[in-house]
Amino acid sequence: MTDAALGTEQQEPREPAVLDDVPGWFWDHDRHLFDWFLGRQEKAGFSGDLMEMGAYLGRSAIVIGAHLQAGETFTVCDLFDSDAPDDENAAEMDMSYRKTLTRTAFESNYLSFHDRLPEIIQAPTSVLADGRVPAAGFRFIHIDASHLYEHVAGDLQVARTALAPEGVVVLDDYRSAHTPGVAAATWEAVFNHGLRPIVLTDTKFYGTWGDPEPAQLDLLARRGTLPNCSITNETLASQRVVRIDGNAEGAEPFRVSRHHERLVVEAARREKSQATEEALRAAERERDEAVRDLAARRARAAERRRPANVAKRAVGDLLPPVVTSAIRRARRG
Numbered sequence: 001m002t003d004a005a006l007g008t009e010q011q012e013p014r015e016p017a018v019l020d021d022v023p024g025w026f027w028d029h030d031r032h033l034f035d036w037f038l039g040r041q042e043k044a045g046f047s048g049d050l051m052e053m054g055a056y057l058g059r060s061a062i063v064i065g066a067h068l069q070a071g072e073t074f075t076v077c078d079l080f081d082s083d084a085p086d087d088e089n090a091a092e093m094d095m096s097y098r099k100t101l102t103r104t105a106f107e108s109n110y111l112s113f114h115d116r117l118p119e120i121i122q123a124p125t126s127v128l129a130d131g132r133v134p135a136a137g138f139r140f141i142h143i144d145a146s147h148l149y150e151h152v153a154g155d156l157q158v159a160r161t162a163l164a165p166e167g168v169v170v171l172d173d174y175r176s177a178h179t180p181g182v183a184a185a186t187w188e189a190v191f192n193h194g195l196r197p198i199v200l201t202d203t204k205f206y207g208t209w210g211d212p213e214p215a216q217l218d219l220l221a222r223r224g225t226l227p228n229c230s231i232t233n234e235t236l237a238s239q240r241v242v243r244i245d246g247n248a249e250g251a252e253p254f255r256v257s258r259h260h261e262r263l264v265v266e267a268a269r270r271e272k273s274q275a276t277e278e279a280l281r282a283a284e285r286e287r288d289e290a291v292r293d294l295a296a297r298r299a300r301a302a303e304r305r306r307p308a309n310v311a312k313r314a315v316g317d318l319l320p321p322v323v324t325s326a327i328r329r330a331r332r333g
């Protein structure tokens with residue numbers, strides 16, 4: 001979760017210069033894996049639609065949208081500013097998204113990186129079960145909407161119907177302590193509904209209802225090529241599952257937004273004018289100090305010039321020290 005996403009006040013949408021400026025819960029590690037899965041499908045000449053359930057302010061949608069090929073559709077389904085379909089989902093929305101999320105902010109972030117918006121369905125993901133999404137037409141679906149069991153289980157059913165056999169489904173927060181509903185729905189789909197795990201990261205489960213092995217072998221072939229990553233081969237209930245651990249340090253950043261150049265120039269200008277202001281303030285402080293110093297010196301000089309002090313000094317200068325001490329002693333006595 002980024003700081004911006006944690007903000008407690010409704011915030012003015014800020015133009016993003018880079019992907020990290022878009023608040024959200026999508027980390028570089030998974031961004032690279034999204035790119036890898038989608039790029040791998042593209043290289044294999046595999047075509048199909050893309051979908052995200054739960055887009056928030058667009059951080060992961062922007063990355064998925066970068067893989068849209070000619071003739072494909074990218075569908076985003078999110079409540080955005082709409083009411084949730086039940087109380088528990090409404091509480092989830094209030095706790096995590098309401099203060100920062102608007103459809104306008106999503107659209108503005110998305111268009112900072114892309115020329116066209118995806119198809120937006122502003123509604124609970126449960127509406128997707130009404131047959132509006134074509135069966136077996138999708139190659140990639142990211143499930144990251146409500147994290148409550150009933151919702152995720154429904155989203156998985158939609159994904160199962162919508163995905164082509166080679167399609168990939170990604171589930172967010174399948175193992176977080178605060179999202180047991182996602183864990184329950186994910187493993188239920190694995191043990192009861194034929195979902196096959198491909199790879200697990202700290203935050204996401206990548207699976208398929210097709211054959212996971214080709215992608216798993218390609219992933220395992222990358223062992224040792226990513227400096228801060230370990231890729232391991234595990235077995236889970238007699239099925240292979242790959243695990244990726246580590247971080248994406250040193251990895252290629254996502255391309256910058258259309259505002260990047262202008263925002264960089266503006267930031268440099270702001271920095272320069274702040275530096276000029278700071279220099280002016282420092283010069284002012286120095287001048288004030290010099291004025292105060294001069295006033296103090298003048299006051300001391302005036303003090304020295306006061307007639308009583310002049311006479312005292314004259315006496316001191318003219319009389320021999322023995323006499324002046326005698327006078328002082330006499331005065332004290």
Ligand SMILES: C[S@@+](CC[C@H](N)C(=O)[O-])C[C@H]1O[C@@H](n2cnc3c(N)ncnc32)[C@H](O)[C@@H]1O
Binds near residue numbers: 023025078084147
């Ligand atoms: C965790 S956020 C998505 C984060 C986003 N994928 C990212 O990586 O930045 C969850 C999103 O799901 C949406 N959401 C919650 N319940 C939903 C529901 N029942 N139907 C559709 N969207 C829902 C919220 O509005 C919120 O935008």
